[in-house]
Amino acid sequence: MNNMLQEFNGANYIYKLSFDRPMAEGYVSADFNTLFISDMTATLLPENKSFNVSKEELKYLTSLGEGACLEINSNKKIASAFGILNDNTLYITDKCNSNCIMCPMAEPARRDGHTVPFEIQDELIRYMPCGMEHITITGGEPFIIKEKLFDILQQLKTGNKAHSYLLLSNGRVFASHEYCHKFAEVVPEDFLVGIPLHGPIPDIHDAISQAPGSFIQTTAGIKNLLATKMVSIEIRIVVSKLNSKYLVQLAEYIVQNYPNVDSVKFMGMEMLGNANVNSDKVWIPYEEAFKYISPAIDILVNNAIDVAIYNFPLCFVERPYWNLCANSITAHKIKYAEACANCKEKNACGGMFTGTDRFLANSVKPIL
Numbered sequence: 001m002n003n004m005l006q007e008f009n010g011a012n013y014i015y016k017l018s019f020d021r022p023m024a025e026g027y028v029s030a031d032f033n034t035l036f037i038s039d040m041t042a043t044l045l046p047e048n049k050s051f052n053v054s055k056e057e058l059k060y061l062t063s064l065g066e067g068a069c070l071e072i073n074s075n076k077k078i079a080s081a082f083g084i085l086n087d088n089t090l091y092i093t094d095k096c097n098s099n100c101i102m103c104p105m106a107e108p109a110r111r112d113g114h115t116v117p118f119e120i121q122d123e124l125i126r127y128m129p130c131g132m133e134h135i136t137i138t139g140g141e142p143f144i145i146k147e148k149l150f151d152i153l154q155q156l157k158t159g160n161k162a163h164s165y166l167l168l169s170n171g172r173v174f175a176s177h178e179y180c181h182k183f184a185e186v187v188p189e190d191f192l193v194g195i196p197l198h199g200p201i202p203d204i205h206d207a208i209s210q211a212p213g214s215f216i217q218t219t220a221g222i223k224n225l226l227a228t229k230m231v232s233i234e235i236r237i238v239v240s241k242l243n244s245k246y247l248v249q250l251a252e253y254i255v256q257n258y259p260n261v262d263s264v265k266f267m268g269m270e271m272l273g274n275a276n277v278n279s280d281k282v283w284i285p286y287e288e289a290f291k292y293i294s295p296a297i298d299i300l301v302n303n304a305i306d307v308a309i310y311n312f313p314l315c316f317v318e319r320p321y322w323n324l325c326a327n328s329i330t331a332h333k334i335k336y337a338e339a340c341a342n343c344k345e346k347n348a349c350g351g352m353f354t355g356t357d358r359f360l361a362n363s364v365k366p367i368l
């Protein structure tokens with residue numbers, strides 16, 4: 001998120017947002033620090049400090065809506081925001097117990113990165129409005145914080161914070177029946193777990209995750225989670241040079257072992273961090289990648305498994321598969337090439353990741 005409040009002068013870091021004076025006073029009585037907006041002025045309550053907001057800031061705050069939760073860091077940047085219709089993300093940690101060769105985060109961050117302090121997580125959840133459309137819980141690997149994640153899920157569930165959830169996890173932790181059981185006890189309704197599967201055999205998956213034994217753990221985790229019948233699972237396949245030739249085999253593996261997964265997502269790489277460092281090992285031109293993806297899609301679709309394609313611009317996908325392409329890249333990360341200005345499908349195309357654009361920009365083919 002790139003939004004800032006340039007003139008923010010508050011002493012706190014988490015606020016409830018309000019556009020209505022009686023509501024704002026109600027939040028203060030319920031022990032919430034509150035950022036009350038009237039015209040172009042923000043008033044912090046109960047601090048009783050005011051500052052001006054720009055038209056752009058006002059537009060953003062208005063989009064979050066009454067009762068939203070804002071986390072503002074010491075640089076006046078909105079580090080996270082939770083609104084009823086917002087694309088809400090609860091970020092847990094940079095750290096991960098895998099170190100995927102095409103991860104957009106760099107290895108040092110994976111190893112030594114920041115974990116959001118538990119007291120901040122708890123406050124964010126307390127401040128969140130109830131009944132939000134959706135929350136994505138992500139990292140790093142969220143289960144790096146172990147049982148605390150169960151506590152977070154319980155708080156979200158008890159507080160009726162959202163109607164639907166997506167948890168992004170490498171799934172390894174669910175190889176433990178005990179973890180799976182505890183998870184099933186606290187998980188809110190309408191809960192989807194997105195788990196990456198890199199290949200149909202340990203050699204391929206573990207070479208990509210750079211974590212020996214991870215294929216066995218992840219595949220057991222998927223099986224155990226499906227057996228709980230408490231959550232849905234989407235399998236995420238990040239397509240690289242290392243696994244592209246095995247996608248058909250991987251699709252057959254999924255059909256055979258997990259016919260009741262919610263969906264399979266084929267994903268283009270975000271060429272930052274590890275992916276950038278290892279680009280000679282992982283990069284595959286998208287038009288070539290799609291030649292391997294399409295037969296794998298056919299196998300899944302013929303077996304009644306839903307499929308979507310993430311992060312692929314339309315001009316790298318054969319037209320009959322366009323309806324599977326999702327506008328999956330977060331708004332502030334989307335790039336288009338100069339040539340895209342001439343493309344008549346630009347409005348329908350989800351564009352490229354910033355970072356991946358330098359690998360793709362010269363090969364886009366505007367649709368005329």
Ligand code: SF4
Pocket residue numbers: 313314315316336337339340343344345346349350351352364365366367
């Ligand atoms: S030319 Fe640009 S806008 Fe058109 S499909 Fe390709 S990437 Fe998308």
